[in-house]
Amino acid sequence: MPADLDPGVAEHRITLLETLDRVLNKGVVIAGDVTISVADVDLIFVGLRLLLSSVETARGLRLGREL
Amino acid sequence: MTHESGALATPAAGNRVGWYVYGVVPWSVEVPVTTGIDGGRPTVFIPEGPTMAVASPVSLSVFDSEPLRRNMEDPHWLTEKVCRHEAVVEAMMAMGPILPMKFCTIFRSPDAVRRMLRENALGFQEALEFVQEKEEWGVKGFAHRGCLREAVLRRDPELHEMAERLATSARARPGSAFLLKRRMDDLAEQRRMERAAELIREAVEALRPSVVQLAINSPLRVRGTNTDPSASAVGGDPGEEIMLNLACLVLRQEVQTFLAEVQRWNEAVADQGLRLVASGPWPPYNFSPRFGSDAG
Numbered sequence: 143m144p145a146d147l148d149p150g151v152a153e154h155r156i157t158l159l160e161t162l163d164r165v166l167n168k169g170v171v172i173a174g175d176v177t178i179s180v181a182d183v184d185l186i187f188v189g190l191r192l193l194l195s196s197v198e199t200a201r202g203l204r205l206g207r208e209l
Numbered sequence: 210m211t212h213e214s215g216a217l218a219t220p221a222a223g224n225r226v227g228w229y230v231y232g233v234v235p236w237s238v239e240v241p242v243t244t245g246i247d248g249g250r251p252t253v254f255i256p257e258g259p260t261m262a263v264a265s266p267v268s269l270s271v272f273d274s275e276p277l278r279r280n281m282e283d284p285h286w287l288t289e290k291v292c293r294h295e296a297v298v299e300a301m302m303a304m305g306p307i308l309p310m311k312f313c314t315i316f317r318s319p320d321a322v323r324r325m326l327r328e329n330a331l332g333f334q335e336a337l338e339f340v341q342e343k344e345e346w347g348v349k350g351f352a353h354r355g356c357l358r359e360a361v362l363r364r365d366p367e368l369h370e371m372a373e374r375l376a377t378s379a380r381a382r383p384g385s386a387f388l389l390k391r392r393m394d395d396l397a398e399q400r401r402m403e404r405a406a407e408l409i410r411e412a413v414e415a416l417r418p419s420v421v422q423l424a425i426n427s428p429l430r431v432r433g434t435n436t437d438p439s440a441s442a443v444g445g446d447p448g449e450e451i452m453l454n455l456a457c458l459v460l461r462q463e464v465q466t467f468l469a470e471v472q473r474w475n476e477a478v479a480d481q482g483l484r485l486v487a488s489g490p491w492p493p494y495n496f497s498p499r500f501g502s503d504a505g
Contacts, residue, residue: 169308169314170309171500178269
């Protein structure tokens, strides 16, 4: 990974991790046996591993949020 | 019928579908049809009373508990699906209020989705009213170790005095200078942490008046490492560490005021070693209800 990431990329990386944090960790939760259950995932760990290993994947799917 | 690519078309379990729900919206809202999480089947709407679920059918050969557990261990798969989930939610967010579901909230049938909407009807309605005309914004606080330490050394009288003593004793008594240096470093580290915590508290209080509700989340950190590369992994600069991870619910008409407040705060403490970075607007993930723990 280049040491001097341009600001656009840096912002995007924030956004990806924040996206992962929100989508995997937050949102409406329906508890009980009505839904197909997913084992609880250690998001923070998974999220960062993801972030470090798949910036390219995410770049292709960029969500268009720039700040 | 559909033109989806081959990934889901496994013969055995391929016909069994679950219903992936992305979010809940008011019944009256006009919603765009977008591509679902599997990249093929489009979203559908399942109305029940005053609300409706935005959903799409997904193959259980991919999304049932067991295959899902395996798939979620694949970072590329997970990243792609999370981004698709988010893309559907954001497409709807443009049309009106939405309560986004947690990733992979999947039901066995449309009837099960309707039942879920019915059983939580009041909660959904209240939550939808609450988030209406509001946006979620993220605010992260990055502390720069070096700058923070410098600022502390400048201000703290005790540290100042130690630095002066150190300067005079360095040549005369190297042994005691070494010990003094260590005591000074320890104290500077302690003061640096205290100052960072203080700045964080001040930042939260500065933003509070311009937000409807605040959620203080644990900073997104890398676990299992001794060093702290987390700041760069979440967008900080080298030498920074993430100290604050806020979610703010902001009235849409107040967003500019809120962002100006973030900027004003950054300018006010520019030489103190802490800076805030805002991101958004996000769907209200941090302000969506959790149902079922005490419901029947």
